Amino acid sequence: MSAAAGMGGGVRSVPAKLAGWRMTVLALALIALFGGLAVRALYLQGFQTGFLQRKGNSFSKKELVIPAQRGRITDRHGEALAISTPQFQIFVTPRGMQPSPAQFTQLARLLDLSEAALKKMLDGAEGEFLTIKPRVLPEIADRIVALRISGLEVQRHYRRHYPDADVTSQLLGFNNVDDQGQEGMELAQNAWLAGKQGMRRVIVDNKRNIIDEAGAGRPPQEGRDLALSIDRKLQHLVFRELKAAVEANKAKAGGAVVLDARTGEVLALANWPAFDPNQRDVVPKDRARNRTLTDVFEPGSTLKPFTVAAALEAGLVRPDSMLQTAPGSMTINGATIHDAHVYGALTVEQVIQKSSNVGAAKMALMLPPETMWQMLSRSGFGTPPRTGFPGEVGGRLRPWKTWRPIEQATMAYGHGISVNLVQLARAYTIFATDGELKPASLLKTGGEVAGQPVISAASARAVRKMLEAAVSPGGTAPKAQVAGYRVAGKTGTAHKLAGKGYAPHNYVSSFVGFAPVSSPRLIVAVMIDDPAGGQHYGGTVAAPVFSRITDAALRALNVPHDAPLDNVILPAPEEPPVMEDV
Amino acid sequence: MARLNLLLLALIVFSSLALITSQHQARKLYNELQVELASAKRFEEEMGRLQIEQSTWSTPTRIEKVARERLGMRLPDAGHTRVLGNDVSARGGSQ
Numbered sequence: 001m002s003a004a005a006g007m008g009g010g011v012r013s014v015p016a017k018l019a020g021w022r023m024t025v026l027a028l029a030l031i032a033l034f035g036g037l038a039v040r041a042l043y044l045q046g047f048q049t050g051f052l053q054r055k056g057n058s059f060s061k062k063e064l065v066i067p068a069q070r071g072r073i074t075d076r077h078g079e080a081l082a083i084s085t086p087q088f089q090i091f092v093t094p095r096g097m098q099p100s101p102a103q104f105t106q107l108a109r110l111l112d113l114s115e116a117a118l119k120k121m122l123d124g125a126e127g128e129f130l131t132i133k134p135r136v137l138p139e140i141a142d143r144i145v146a147l148r149i150s151g152l153e154v155q156r157h158y159r160r161h162y163p164d165a166d167v168t169s170q171l172l173g174f175n176n177v178d179d180q181g182q183e184g185m186e187l188a189q190n191a192w193l194a195g196k197q198g199m200r201r202v203i204v205d206n207k208r209n210i211i212d213e214a215g216a217g218r219p220p221q222e223g224r225d226l227a228l229s230i231d232r233k234l235q236h237l238v239f240r241e242l243k244a245a246v247e248a249n250k251a252k253a254g255g256a257v258v259l260d261a262r263t264g265e266v267l268a269l270a271n272w273p274a275f276d277p278n279q280r281d282v283v284p285k286d287r288a289r290n291r292t293l294t295d296v297f298e299p300g301s302t303l304k305p306f307t308v309a310a311a312l313e314a315g316l317v318r319p320d321s322m323l324q325t326a327p328g329s330m331t332i333n334g335a336t337i338h339d340a341h342v343y344g345a346l347t348v349e350q351v352i353q354k355s356s357n358v359g360a361a362k363m364a365l366m367l368p369p370e371t372m373w374q375m376l377s378r379s380g381f382g383t384p385p386r387t388g389f390p391g392e393v394g395g396r397l398r399p400w401k402t403w404r405p406i407e408q409a410t411m412a413y414g415h416g417i418s419v420n421l422v423q424l425a426r427a428y429t430i431f432a433t434d435g436e437l438k439p440a441s442l443l444k445t446g447g448e449v450a451g452q453p454v455i456s457a458a459s460a461r462a463v464r465k466m467l468e469a470a471v472s473p474g475g476t477a478p479k480a481q482v483a484g485y486r487v488a489g490k491t492g493t494a495h496k497l498a499g500k501g502y503a504p505h506n507y508v509s510s511f512v513g514f515a516p517v518s519s520p521r522l523i524v525a526v527m528i529d530d531p532a533g534g535q536h537y538g539g540t541v542a543a544p545v546f547s548r549i550t551d552a553a554l555r556a557l558n559v560p561h562d563a564p565l566d567n568v569i570l571p572a573p574e575e576p577p578v579m580e581d582v
Numbered sequence: 583m584a585r586l587n588l589l590l591l592a593l594i595v596f597s598s599l600a601l602i603t604s605q606h607q608a609r610k611l612y613n614e615l616q617v618e619l620a621s622a623k624r625f626e627e628e629m630g631r632l633q634i635e636q637s638t639w640s641t642p643t644r645i646e647k648v649a650r651e652r653l654g655m656r657l658p659d660a661g662h663t664r665v666l667g668n669d670v671s672a673r674g675g676s677q
Contacts, residue, residue, distance in 0.1 A: 069626075069630075072633075079637065079640070080633055080634070080636075080637045081637075083630055083633050083634050083637070084630070085627060085630040085631055085634065086627050086630075138624065138627060161634045163634060163637035163638040163641060164637075164641055167641075167643070210616055211609050211612070211613070212608070212609055212612055213612065232642065233642050236641065236642035236643050236646075237642070240643065484663075484665070561665050565663060565665065
């Protein structure tokens with residue numbers, strides 16, 4: 001107490017007024033300190049604002065990517081052929097992740113991995129992005145996010161599904177991991193199908209929950225659906241019949257195309273061998289090719305109707321004009337053309353019915369090369385069918401000025417010229433309609449489509465009659481007949497090219513035809529590559545496939561019959577079958 | 583003068599409180615919106631999965647297999663088919 005009293009006495013003894021210099025020093029010191037703060041504040045606010053704003057925003061503001069969903073691919077009736085669904089990818093950033101032991105156990109359980117396996121994965125990839133699991137269901141992904149492990153990221157992306165698997169494989173193609181088209185229609189129509197991802201600016205709290213929107217984002221632009229011209233039901237039955245035929249004939253490959261004769265739309269387009277696009281990690285290159293559009297072959301006799309049409313149009317022959325095909329062979333400049341049988345005198349109609357090479361060659365040689373070239377070119381040979389399919393080819397039709405007579409003669413029956421199957425099927429629209437070439441389309445068109453007139457209605461009708469005769473018991477393809485419907489078509493058998501010449505025992509068998517003849521609805525083209533099952537003629541290998549496809553397709557489309565149900569007449573077994581020559 | 587100042591102070595306090603309340607309301611509503619948007623997204627995803635499932639179950643190949651194998655159905659042959667309302671005789675053989 002006494003000490004306090006003593007001190008109090010001391011204070012009281014201090015003079016009331018401080019020395020002037022001490023006031024000044026103190027004031028200056030305070031001003032300097034405040035001044036320093038003001039300068040610092042000015043510096044931070046005025047010169048460093050951008051940097052600091054960014055730093056601050058990185059804690060509270062976040063830009064979120066909103067992925068856009070890719071449009072569906074549907075058939076002509078709206079049934080889904082390809083759909084994208086979200087998948088979640090779990091990965092670790094290069095910084096690595098720091099889970100607590102409890103979090104680690106839970107993570108391993110959610111990922112369906114043993115803790116040891118997970119640990120091994122993480123140890124193996126220090127300092128780089130490591131995808132732990134590429135595909136996780138949304139429910140699991142949500143629970144992994146809820147674990148809040150730093151350094152562990154969950155990313156959403158889309159995966160494409162193809163319910164029809166191998167049936168539509170080469171037609172639709174497939175996408176890459178970013179759901180962008182890589183092959184087939186997915187690639188051709190990528191711009192239409194793919195959406196544009198959107199973006200959101202948001203404010204988050206310290207637990208990274210979104211609490212508010214910060215400024216305008218960009219809404220995602222969803223992809224658009226695409227309706228193909230394909231009829232899913234027909235596609236399945238065509239694929240089934242083609243596959244069965246390729247296997248039964250021990251062939252290397254095969255293709256089949258069904259066109260709507262009135263619009264040129266591709267109703268079905270199948271290839272075998274095929275692949276499952278849902279397991280695209282293992283797509284062998286040769287199975288991914290859409291042979292019906294990207295591969296060419298020498299068509300053989302399926303080209304004869306075009307030679308006949310050219311000769312009819314030029315007024316050089318009539319359907320009943322007689323041509324001498326005896327002695328069944330013909331030599332031009334040292335090269336000889338053969339028929340399988342010696343037929344003697346044939347009418348033009350019989351040349352098609354019996355598929356006489358000599359007859360076709362004689363007609364071709366009556367024509368100026370330019371006229372014949374024009375016929376083939378205007379029927380779409382030598383130019384791609386412009387379906388928009390990636391990698392489609394146009395085949396080879398050499399300019400007429402370079403033709404030698406022997407080449408013109410062999411081209412009359414489809415050698416020395418190459419086509420793809422869609423092109424060949426499309427060319428037959430001139431016979432299925434009254435002489436119009438319809439544009440081939442893989443996309444759904446609305447109703448009737450105008451074509452390009454190529455031949456007169458009278459010539460088209462005349463050739464149609466000849467093609468109907470070719471499937472009669474006296475023709476090369478009675479096995480193409482269909483119960484209850486009149487059909488017309490032409491077989492083709494050609495040696496495969498091997499190096500510079502033709503392979504002696506390897507063939508391409510084909511059949512192109514349409515039905516019902518009274519009012520053609522469908523054009524069906526079948527090609528079997530290298531049949532090795534003992535048969536190789538178009539009439540025995542490809543024609544039965546045509547018959548089965550046409551029968552089922554006309555039934556499926558409810559097309560009225562135009563013939564009695566007992567119209568199919570096969571040649572008597574003791575009669576030798578009519579075989580075309582190759 | 584003092585009264586006016588007091589009134590202004592009261593107004594400021596009131597408007598600040600109102601601002602806080604409305605901001606809180608906005609965040610709460612925004613949060614609800616987020617929840618709803620998330621469930622909308624989930625439904626969309628489920629829709630996609632169901633579409634795939636439907637498409638897979640309805641492949642013509644599978645339907646045919648079920649019809650043939652489980653239901654014992656088959657296509658009628660010509661002997662079991664009668665065509666109605668179709669003038670086949672008039673149309674056949676023309677051209």
